[in-house]
Amino acid sequence: xxxxxxxxxxxxxxxxxxxxxxxxxxxxxxxxxxxxxxxxxxxxxxxxxxxxxxxxxxxxxxxxxxxxxxxxxxxxxxxxxxxxxxxxxxxxxxxxxxxxxxxxxxxxxxxxxxxxxxxxxxxxxxxxxxxxxxxxxxxxxxxxxxxxx
Amino acid sequence: xxxxxxxxxxxxxxxxxxxxxxxxxxxxxxxxxxxxxxxxxxxxxxxxxxxxxxxxxxxxxxxxxxxxxxxxxxxxxxxxxxxxxxxxxxxxxxxxxxxxxxxxxxxxxxxxxxxxxxxxxxxxxxxxxxxxxxxxxxxxxxxxxxxxxxxxxxxxxxxxxxxxxxxxxxxxxxxxxxxxxxxxxxxxxxxxxxxxxxxxxxxxxxxxxxxxxxxxxxxxxxxxxxxxxxxxxxxxxxxxxxxxxxxxxxxxxxxxxxxxxxxxxxxxxxxxxxxxxxxxxxxxxxxxxxxxxxxxxxxxxxxxxxxxxxxxxxxxxxxxxxxxxxxxxxxxxxxxxxxxxxxxxxxxxxxxxxxxxxxxxxxxxxxxxxxxxxxxxxxxxxxxxxxxxxxxxxxxxxxxxxxxxxxxxxxxxxxxxxxxxxxxxxxxxxxxxxxxxxxxxxxxxxxxxxxxxxxxxxxxxxxxxxxxxxxxxxxxxxxxxxxxxxxxxxxxxxxxxxxxxxxxxxxxxxx
Numbered sequence: 001x002x003x004x005x006x007x008x009x010x011x012x013x014x015x016x017x018x019x020x021x022x023x024x025x026x027x028x029x030x031x032x033x034x035x036x037x038x039x040x041x042x043x044x045x046x047x048x049x050x051x052x053x054x055x056x057x058x059x060x061x062x063x064x065x066x067x068x069x070x071x072x073x074x075x076x077x078x079x080x081x082x083x084x085x086x087x088x089x090x091x092x093x094x095x096x097x098x099x100x101x102x103x104x105x106x107x108x109x110x111x112x113x114x115x116x117x118x119x120x121x122x123x124x125x126x127x128x129x130x131x132x133x134x135x136x137x138x139x140x141x142x143x144x145x146x147x148x149x
Numbered sequence: 150x151x152x153x154x155x156x157x158x159x160x161x162x163x164x165x166x167x168x169x170x171x172x173x174x175x176x177x178x179x180x181x182x183x184x185x186x187x188x189x190x191x192x193x194x195x196x197x198x199x200x201x202x203x204x205x206x207x208x209x210x211x212x213x214x215x216x217x218x219x220x221x222x223x224x225x226x227x228x229x230x231x232x233x234x235x236x237x238x239x240x241x242x243x244x245x246x247x248x249x250x251x252x253x254x255x256x257x258x259x260x261x262x263x264x265x266x267x268x269x270x271x272x273x274x275x276x277x278x279x280x281x282x283x284x285x286x287x288x289x290x291x292x293x294x295x296x297x298x299x300x301x302x303x304x305x306x307x308x309x310x311x312x313x314x315x316x317x318x319x320x321x322x323x324x325x326x327x328x329x330x331x332x333x334x335x336x337x338x339x340x341x342x343x344x345x346x347x348x349x350x351x352x353x354x355x356x357x358x359x360x361x362x363x364x365x366x367x368x369x370x371x372x373x374x375x376x377x378x379x380x381x382x383x384x385x386x387x388x389x390x391x392x393x394x395x396x397x398x399x400x401x402x403x404x405x406x407x408x409x410x411x412x413x414x415x416x417x418x419x420x421x422x423x424x425x426x427x428x429x430x431x432x433x434x435x436x437x438x439x440x441x442x443x444x445x446x447x448x449x450x451x452x453x454x455x456x457x458x459x460x461x462x463x464x465x466x467x468x469x470x471x472x473x474x475x476x477x478x479x480x481x482x483x484x485x486x487x488x489x490x491x492x493x494x495x496x497x498x499x500x501x502x503x504x505x506x507x508x509x510x511x512x513x514x515x516x517x518x519x520x521x522x523x524x525x526x527x528x529x530x531x532x533x534x535x536x537x538x539x540x541x542x543x544x545x546x547x548x549x550x551x552x553x554x555x556x557x558x559x560x561x562x563x564x565x566x567x568x569x570x571x572x573x574x575x576x577x578x579x580x581x582x583x584x585x586x587x588x589x590x591x592x593x594x595x596x597x598x599x600x601x602x603x604x605x606x607x608x609x610x611x612x613x614x615x616x617x618x619x620x621x622x623x624x625x626x627x628x629x630x631x632x633x634x635x636x637x638x639x640x641x642x643x644x645x646x647x648x649x650x651x652x653x654x655x656x657x658x659x660x
Contacts, residue, residue: 080577
């Protein structure tokens with residue numbers, strides 16, 4: 001598991017290095033595997049349970065791989081006022097997914113998020129790291145088609 | 150004679166990009182003759198309803214126009230674009246009421262230039278305050294902050310100078326500064342706008358605060374939902390280091406300070422200062438009991454100054470000639486300017502920096518105008534998910550800290566979310582409980598379990614409208630959550646629900 005070791009290594013000696021190490025693994029591997037948990041435990045002198053305890057607290061860290069594209073629909077108040085509930089219904093029925101589910105071809109994972117700071121031009125959807133303002137179903141589908149080309 | 154190149158300003162900022170700024174930049178950068186103009190990716194002016202707002206500066210005159218939904222495919226050359234631009238009746242944004250009627254002290258540079266252009270920052274007063282501060286004793290800096298009347302803009306509104314004094318007075322060779330950039334309240338974006346469109350002002354504010362309290366290391370705890378802010382901040386920190394505004398012997402003084410950017414991982418409670426410290430230290434974001442205060446025993450058990458982004462970015466103007474202007478605005482606890490964030494279902498949405506002493510009605514009339522949907526306003530939530538819902542009959546309510554406190558509310562981080570009359574207040578009440586259930590750190594039972602019971606009670610009330618037993622139970626539950634939760638998550642979740650019961654009679658049960 002040299003690769004995991006290499007990912008973790010830069011964070012081992014910094015204060016509170018576990019969080020950035022978890023982020024680095026999530027970004028590189030797409031999820032936190034059992035091997036990664038053992039490697040982190042060894043590196044930071046924790047038990048496996050302690051690492052699991054930390055990572056399961058945070059929504060960003062997952063124990064399973066997600067889809068290649070993560071679509072986060074904002075459900076916070078400003079977006080609610082501009083019909084984010086209807087948008088959520090539109091997207092869940094279009095992709096035939098519930099929130100936190102991934103399409104069979106692993107292309108898309110649908111998630112909810114509470115505030116993207118784009119409250120002035122809601123409803124907002126974040127696809128990977130791109131925020132779409134005044135979002136509707138067609139904008140989201142168009143964007144997903146474009147990045148898939 | 151060389152004439153100055155025409156400049157085209159295309160914002161690079163989350164909200165502007167979310168409606169097409171990046172796409173417009175791609176198109177303009179591919180036009181024939183684009184090398185004859187200078188393209189500047191500026192920050193946003195915060196007049197978000199105008200985004201993407203494209204400006205052209207020519208012969209000393211700078212004007213802009215809204216390019217939302219504009220198809221530029223008919224443009225082949227830069228000249229074609231210029232013709233298109235002129236046809237859109239461009240105007241000077243600094244002269245429109247939305248900007249002109251604000252009091253922009255903290256957000257004075259926003260939108261004007263490239264956020265990472267350190268020369269632009271310096272030619273607009275940037276780093277003058279740091280120079281001034283380093284020539285003062287640390288106590289003199291703190292005295293100025295105290296004198297300004299500045300209170301924390303993150304939500305709790307604690308006097309900033311007193312907090313700094315406490316950290317300053319600790320006898321410890323290691324102290325920390327932690328900037329809370331976990332701007333999680335729905336309906337807020339002022340921290341994000343600073344970090345994306347004027348990041349050096351945060352770095353300068355942090356460096357001054359660190360000097361004042363004697364901290365040599367600072368952390369910025371940034372929420373992961375802000376990837377563009379992360380990119381701007383990390384670049385700005387690098388540039389500041391290279392230019393000796395951070396690092397060792399800052400500006401040839403004997404003061405050393407470094408900033409470490411840490412990224413959150415999707416937890417709302419980590420915006421609570423003690424949970425934030427747990428997270429920075431690499432643990433679950435569980436709230437700590439106070440005392441000890443973080444100012445005495447905080448990050449890694451060292452004295453720690455914790456402030457939010459806007460609070461820290463307010464420090465530079467205070468040490469650069471704007472102190473008396475700032476402190477003369479407002480009274481009581483509500484001193485200085487506050488960046489309100491006008492959003493949701495509102496026509497003219499954006500950032501409004503103004504004094505606190507304005508009614509919600511005037512805020513809407515002057516800056517927001519009317520709802521985006523054109524329907525009547527039904528409810529206004531002030532101060533984030535833990536803030537009150539005001540009804541349309543409460544338009545004279547002032548936005549001062551005192552006024553909102555007197556009706557059991559809070560200015561919080563300055564978010565103002567407008568709802569039209571299609572809103573279902575019963576669903577909003579249920580959402581308050583749902584949000585608490587999802588985001589509770591789990592430490593206190595009334596917050597962890599009570600919020601789930603609260604959702605169930607409101608569910609039942611939606612079906613059986615007049616169940617007195619359930620209404621009493623909801624009151625009981627809210628009182629328990631309020632009295633026995635360690636932090637504001639459980640303790641203030643009942644506030645929006647109370648406000649719906651009090652100000653929207655009959656609507657909790659959909660009667």
